[in-house]
Amino acid sequence: MRVLIVSHAHPAFSIGGAEVASHALFRALAAMPGVEAHYLARTGHPVARHAAGPLMSLRQGPREVFAHLDGYDHEWLSTRQLEDLDGPIADWLRDLAPDVVHVHHLIGYGAELLALLRRVLPQAVICVTFHEYLPICLNHGQMVKTQRNRLCHSASPAECSACKPAWTPEQVARRERFLKDHLALADRYVSPSRFLADRFVAWGLPRDRFAVIENGLADSPAAAPRPLPKGGRRARFGFFGQVTEFKGLQVVLDAIARVPDAVWGEDAALAVFGGNLEHQPEAFRTRFEALLQAAGRRARFHGAYRPEELPRLMAQVDWVVMPSIWWENSPVVIQEAFHHRRPVICSDIGGMAEKVRDRVDGLHFRTGSAEDLADRLAEALTDRALWPRLSAGCPVPPGAADCAAAHLDLYAGALRARGGAVAPRPARRRRVSPGLSGAGHAAAPHRPARRPGDRAGRPA
Known part of the structure; x- marks a missing residue:
């Protein structure tokens, strides 16, 4: 085939x-x-x-x-x-x-x-x-x-x-x-x-x-759990993906500022791994940069990453945060997080809610609510039994x-x-064709509607 x-x-x-x-x-x-x-x-x-x-x-x-x-x-x-x-x-x-x-x-x-x-x-x-x-x-x-x-x-x-x-x-x-x-x-x-x-x-x-x-x-080794110092917490959060308004970074940056100092402590941090910020509208870039600056030491923006870098980056975090304000579909980041046994904290809608089971392999929060996300982050930081249980519950993705x-x-x-079968194939040769509008080509089952201004004889 x-x-x-x-x-x-x-x-x-x-x-x-x-x-x-x-x-x-x-x-x-x-x-x-x-x-x-x-x-x-x-x-x-x-x-x-x-x-x-x-x-x-x-x-x-x-x-x-x-x-x-x-x-x-x-x-x-x-x-x-x-x-x-x-x-x-x-x-x-x-x-x-x-x-x-x-x-x-x-x-x-x-x-x-x-x-x-x-x-x-x-x-x-x-x-x-x-x-x-x-x-x-x-x-x-x-x-x-x-x-x-x-x-x-x-x-x-x-x-x-x-x-x-x-x-x-x-x-x-x-x-x-x-x-x-x-x-x-x-x-x-x-x-x-x-x-x-x-x-x-x-x-x-x-x-x-x-x-x-x-x-x-794609096949890749799973990252081991992040080594912890004696008495250490699972306190590192990671965002992976495109930096756009719809991915909800403004929500998570607002949320981490709402977690009390006594809960956040000196060891907690949010790492943002993502690209395409330079292609976003100016208003979003300005707000993102202001929120990042306001977060201070609590957040660090690392920029874009290559797919082959992901295991190494995933090894630096304990939790993956997906705060999208749109429905999503089936984010590959969720599967990657599960492959590395990192629980996912995500918005409670669409493909995210379908893929992440609340309190089985991750946590849901109310979409767009920095307050509710702050509560989930605080829970992750204070309940030491939560991460081992959710990590163990992560499914093995296909x-x-x-x-x-x-x-x-x-x-x-x-x-x-279609009534067809894959037949043995002769050796291919380069063919010169008169083009889509030339004679001798099979017609489509019906002619799709054309946009206003499309020319006749072209694919519509």
Whole structure:
């Protein structure tokens, strides 16, 4: 079976849960007998584009290819680089001829990629993994209201227009139809959490196409518990992830300032490991830096980290704090914490509440409440029996091989449903194609809605 994994970024250049999960799946599939795995990652500025075209290797590894795509409309999840999709990328896909194309994110590629795949590879199985709620939500896919960051429980043209006044209800409805028509071209949808799958089903995607498959972790040794001095406490807290407003760092920095000095003591500390602060809005950066300064010795910001550094960093902490103010899906950080047997203190909503069992392998606190989080931190610092019990309760997360095996079962079932089978393959040769709009290519089952201004004859 030849499988192409498509990611919106490569973890060598962008450290995020989706990038790490997609690349771990690629590597695990590549190690399985009978599977030929390939990886296509989108890149863009500041990486320079090759003069010869959008495809390049960037010397990452065998069967790892990059597509340089910068012309992307984030709100529509749509691309303006139709010529690149229609030309060099289409030719490469025909030449590769995968049995399965598994898309992790439409970011950078646009929904038009799904139309391209269906028309260029009419017999291939197309899978889409959702990592957040971007097709549903115009507010960065977070399903959080723009007014005071209130949680959003459902989407509709009227609700979304009220949240994003620049969009009329009619425009929201057109965007919804545009995305649903393209997503309908996929054979299967994958969600790492039931919570996220339920949100997309409520939005209108068919439940029978969904599979819930937990992301698998790449093999790595678990960090030993942090050595303690005689009489020492489990008093080191760690945050791992992107530094954005929705990750709730403002909540945890506020919370640690609320813990009484007598409880916090001289040995407690919060370590913040995360990147992308420089890309955040100025108002958030200003507030984050002010809260960090106010925390003084209680908190230290270490900046971005590489995936291979995580075991060493996890060895420095006792607890992992996940204070996100949005629903989340299935944060890889939770699995990484469980792998290293670090209990998780998290917000009590969405994928976090689904993955972390309160008082079994972690603690829940009321979302967005610095006061409630401060109480949980104080409990962690004062109840010495709590950490050993919760650490022992941490489940063993699935490994990358387990995840790959579950995906192979999904792919095989989808191939059978399409009436296809994986046939012996002749040697591949480079083919020159007239392009997506040329004659001789199979048509899509139906023509997805086009955005206003799209040209005829292009993937819509």
